[in-house]
Amino acid sequence: MPFSKNKARLNTLKKGKKARIIEVGGDRKKRRRLLALGFVPGESVTMEQKFPVLLVRIGYSYIAIDEDTGKNILVSP
Amino acid sequence: MKKKKKVVLVGRPNVGKSVIFNRITDSYAVVSNYPGTTVEISRGQSPEEYGGYEVLDTPGIYSLMPFSAEEEVTLKILREEEPDLVVQVVEAKNIERMLPLTFQLMEAGFPLVLVVNMLDEAGEEGFKFNLPRLAHKLGIPVAGTVSIRGKGIDNLKKVIRNELNTGKKTDRRYYELQYPPVLEDSVQEIVLKLKGSYGISKKALALLLLQGDTRADKLIKEREGGLKYQKELLGSLDYPLLITMARQKAAREILKGTVYHQGKRAGSFKAKLNTITMHPWWGFPFLAVVLYYGLYKFVGVFGAGTMVGFIDGYLFGEHIFPFLNKSAEVIPYPWLRELLISDFGIFNLVLRYGLAVILPIVSSFFLFFSLLEDSGYLPRLAMLLDKLFKKFGLNGRSVIPFILGLGCGTMAVLAARTLETKRERFIAVLLLAVGIPCSAQLGLIMAMLSREPGALLLWGASLLIIIIITGCITDKVLPGKSSGFYMEIPSLRFPNIQALLCKTSARIIWYMKEIIPLFLIVSLIMWAGSCCGLIPLISSMAEPVINLIGLPKEMAPVFILGFFRRDYGAAGLYDLLQSGLLSQKQLVVASLALSLFLPCIAQFAVILKEQGAIKGIAVLIIVFSAAFSGAYILNLLLQRFDILSVLGGI
Numbered sequence: 001m002p003f004s005k006n007k008a009r010l011n012t013l014k015k016g017k018k019a020r021i022i023e024v025g026g027d028r029k030k031r032r033r034l035l036a037l038g039f040v041p042g043e044s045v046t047m048e049q050k051f052p053v054l055l056v057r058i059g060y061s062y063i064a065i066d067e068d069t070g071k072n073i074l075v076s077p
Numbered sequence: 078m079k080k081k082k083k084v085v086l087v088g089r090p091n092v093g094k095s096v097i098f099n100r101i102t103d104s105y106a107v108v109s110n111y112p113g114t115t116v117e118i119s120r121g122q123s124p125e126e127y128g129g130y131e132v133l134d135t136p137g138i139y140s141l142m143p144f145s146a147e148e149e150v151t152l153k154i155l156r157e158e159e160p161d162l163v164v165q166v167v168e169a170k171n172i173e174r175m176l177p178l179t180f181q182l183m184e185a186g187f188p189l190v191l192v193v194n195m196l197d198e199a200g201e202e203g204f205k206f207n208l209p210r211l212a213h214k215l216g217i218p219v220a221g222t223v224s225i226r227g228k229g230i231d232n233l234k235k236v237i238r239n240e241l242n243t244g245k246k247t248d249r250r251y252y253e254l255q256y257p258p259v260l261e262d263s264v265q266e267i268v269l270k271l272k273g274s275y276g277i278s279k280k281a282l283a284l285l286l287l288q289g290d291t292r293a294d295k296l297i298k299e300r301e302g303g304l305k306y307q308k309e310l311l312g313s314l315d316y317p318l319l320i321t322m323a324r325q326k327a328a329r330e331i332l333k334g335t336v337y338h339q340g341k342r343a344g345s346f347k348a349k350l351n352t353i354t355m356h357p358w359w360g361f362p363f364l365a366v367v368l369y370y371g372l373y374k375f376v377g378v379f380g381a382g383t384m385v386g387f388i389d390g391y392l393f394g395e396h397i398f399p400f401l402n403k404s405a406e407v408i409p410y411p412w413l414r415e416l417l418i419s420d421f422g423i424f425n426l427v428l429r430y431g432l433a434v435i436l437p438i439v440s441s442f443f444l445f446f447s448l449l450e451d452s453g454y455l456p457r458l459a460m461l462l463d464k465l466f467k468k469f470g471l472n473g474r475s476v477i478p479f480i481l482g483l484g485c486g487t488m489a490v491l492a493a494r495t496l497e498t499k500r501e502r503f504i505a506v507l508l509l510a511v512g513i514p515c516s517a518q519l520g521l522i523m524a525m526l527s528r529e530p531g532a533l534l535l536w537g538a539s540l541l542i543i544i545i546i547t548g549c550i551t552d553k554v555l556p557g558k559s560s561g562f563y564m565e566i567p568s569l570r571f572p573n574i575q576a577l578l579c580k581t582s583a584r585i586i587w588y589m590k591e592i593i594p595l596f597l598i599v600s601l602i603m604w605a606g607s608c609c610g611l612i613p614l615i616s617s618m619a620e621p622v623i624n625l626i627g628l629p630k631e632m633a634p635v636f637i638l639g640f641f642r643r644d645y646g647a648a649g650l651y652d653l654l655q656s657g658l659l660s661q662k663q664l665v666v667a668s669l670a671l672s673l674f675l676p677c678i679a680q681f682a683v684i685l686k687e688q689g690a691i692k693g694i695a696v697l698i699i700v701f702s703a704a705f706s707g708a709y710i711l712n713l714l715l716q717r718f719d720i721l722s723v724l725g726g727i
Contacts, residue, residue: 024318028289030561035321036139037563038174042322051357052464053473053562060170060202064460066472066562 008077011054011070013047019075020044026072037063039073082130082241083158084123087151087182088166089175090137091453091567093194095119095576096224097166098134101127101234108583116150117583128238133158141181141281142290146495152292155187156276162240163187169199169206169221172336176328177321183217183251186278190240191219192233197226198568203339211335216251225573252331256323259314263287273300287316351569354457364461367454371445372483373523380441381520389433398429431593435517436585442484442516443584444577449480451572451580456564463562469548470504470555471496472562478505482513485588486680489513490687500557503692506684507551510676511700512544518646522668525650532665539669543707547699595679603638626705627712628667631658635667640675662715670708675700 013019021041024034038058039045048062049055054070056063086094098106102121111118119134135154136147143149155163163182167175172193182189193208212219218236222229256264267283275282275296285293353359401424408414417424449455455477463473475496482489486509493505514522526533552559616633623632631653639646650667653659659667675697676684685693 028317032142032288032317033144033563035317036142036144037565040321040325041318042325049355049357053460055355055460055566059174060168061174062566064456064463064473064562064564064566066463066467069561069563 006076007074009071010045010047010056010073010075011067013045013075013077015047015050017077018044018046019077021073021075023074024072025074026069030069030072034065034069034073039063045075082128082161083133084130084162084164084237084241085133085135085154085158085160086164086166087135087138087155087178089139089168089178090565091570092137092166092168092175093222093224094134094137094166095451095580096573097164097192097194097222097230097233098132099573099576099579100224100227100230101237102132106579108580110587111150111154116147118150118154119579119583123234123237127234128241130161130237130241133160138178140178141185141277142285142288143292145497149292155185159276160187162190162237164190164192164237166192166194169193169196170202170204173328173332176331177324179215179217180252180254180324180327181281181284183215184254184278184284185281188240189217189251190233190236191215191217193219193221194224196221196229197223205337205339207335207337211331214252214331214335225571252327254324254327257319260287260316260319260323263314263316271297271301275300284320288320289317347569354454354569355460355566360457360461364458367449371449372519375445376438376441376516377520377523378527380438380516381523384437384441385434385520388437389429393429393433398424401428427593427597431589435592436589438516438520439484439588440581440585443581443588446480446484447577447581447584448572451570451577453567453569455480456566459562459564460566465545467559467562468545468552469508470552470557470559471501471548472559473564474562475501475505478509479513482509482515483519484516485592486510486513486515486676487592487683488588490680490683494687497560498557500555501559503688504548504551504555506688507696507699508544508548510680510684510696511547511703512540512673514540514672515677515680518672522650522672526664526668529661532661532668535665536668536672539707539711540672543673543703547703551699592679595682599678622705626666626670626708627716628663628670628708629653629658632667636671636674639671640678646671646674662712666708666712666715669711670704673700673704673707675704 007022008019010019010021021039021043023041024031024039026034038061043058046057047054048057053064053066056065086098088094098119098121101123103124106119106121108117108119110116116136118136121132121134123130123132133154135151138148138151141152141155143152154160165179165182167179179189179191191212193206193211196206199206206221208219208221218240220229220233220236222233224230255261264280264283264287267286268279271279271282282293282297286297354363356363405414405417405424408417449458458480459473459476461473462476466472466475475493478489478493478496481492489509490506493502493509496502496505522536523533526536613634615637616630619633619636620630623630623636635646635649635653638649650659650664650671653667675681681693681697684696688696
């Protein structure tokens, strides 16, 4: 499934949309955590819910993160 | 005498480790805190026919770099306990995301068995596995299971037994993950310089070091006195990313030809339940229902009402107590008799309150809590409440200490250790002390106010508002900011009853062992205090303050009692109500003041220990102010506006 070349922050992804992770930012500790949770460049994520926190699906796991954390993840929708 | 072999279970949270633990051990597992921590570890024995080895269940981990105090314990166990076998449990449908940990464990040099669990759920999603092929590619034994149904467990037991018997000299070859050459070079440089032994392989240690793991760094400094590589190597490449991506790629490679997927997603009831509990709108009513049936009906009405009524009223009141009192009469020393059977005596305070009042309430609470945990509901709770907690500088991850606080505040303060920053720990402890009523108190107050649902609502709402206000103010005043929220949300699952009961009874036993002796000491102090008139003295000093909030002077001893034992305070309140000394309005104000009032002495002792003397006193002062201002305002409101009769009409 082709993804566009645009970059966007994960928290701006609309509900129900899919995107591919490009970059995972934030300080070292936060980054390692996100990587370990499955937010790895190349993986595709689906935005399942946006309120009260961001709920994304990666593969068959559901991960909840808050808006601020979501801002650090760059994706291409 | 052969040394017992040790098997350590690892894996992410919620993959079914505890169920597997329960299935491969016989019934006598011991759940205890790992030495020096508040983290619970289960140790059990496998049945003799299968080899009689020891099994350890560990807190869930995502990688060999720990993110929390609990994960650190797992790492500690792996490094220090020298396991003869490590059994990693993964969730079948998420296996691609869980294999990176498998690689790390293999790299670290642990003898490994992989358990692919929850095959049924994966099947429902359309997955098909070729496990023998996977085993061949990985170079380790792979067992497939559906732990809740017991499928595949016999096979797993055989596999474990075989692995333990073949010993370490196998010619099985582990899959060796190839990292990019640049990485391999850096790793080699470090490996050549390492001389000590670390419980994990040098390669694994080097990889951790390159990713900036502070623990690995500390370890190496201790054993080798620091290596000169650091400045040149660490600055240049994005090691965490490179390493993670290499592992992810390898996982995909391995799974090719061993896992097949025919995308099928059923809109089952389970799936709907999963969605509702997380739903931004439906999630909250669902939460309210859970709290209503769990806390109010089960802990409050059943635990504090029915069970206490039976054990205290019937068993103790009509049988055990009269018997004890009679037997005590034969004791020739009046002071001893006094100590045993008087109102402040040991029979009454420790035996009766400990076993007849506290035990049923706390047990029902722990059962409720363990159910919340094991069903997978807690992370959803954390998710829903994150925005609320952010208002006081915390985040959804604090949900656990707060819910525990509804069971026992002392335990909750200990659980707050798992929060990430000092700031969060302080705020959580403060709010717990200010307003979270423990189950003993909660149960009794609910039972008392249940006759007037309006009063109960008013009490609950006032409590909540004050906690929120205190939290917001504290957040604004304290420097620093909150940490981010992240949490994996597992599927809702029907909990395994055996594991549930095991966990609950372990917690009840812990509670009895830790808290009851404190109560014993407190009882002795109170007995001494009542003997020398200390209590009436403090009461008369407190009188003017109590009158300010519109309560009668008889409330003073109740507050003092409340400091030593929260439930005494509530019981004292009950007595006053019975003897007609409190109007309905006063009852609500008194309940509020009591709930807000100082934490019980056990909780306070733990707060002092955890936060230090200065912060502890600060907590005390804030709590005191909150308690009296809250009660004062409520009293004013009730006198001016007749809220109760309005609510009474509900």
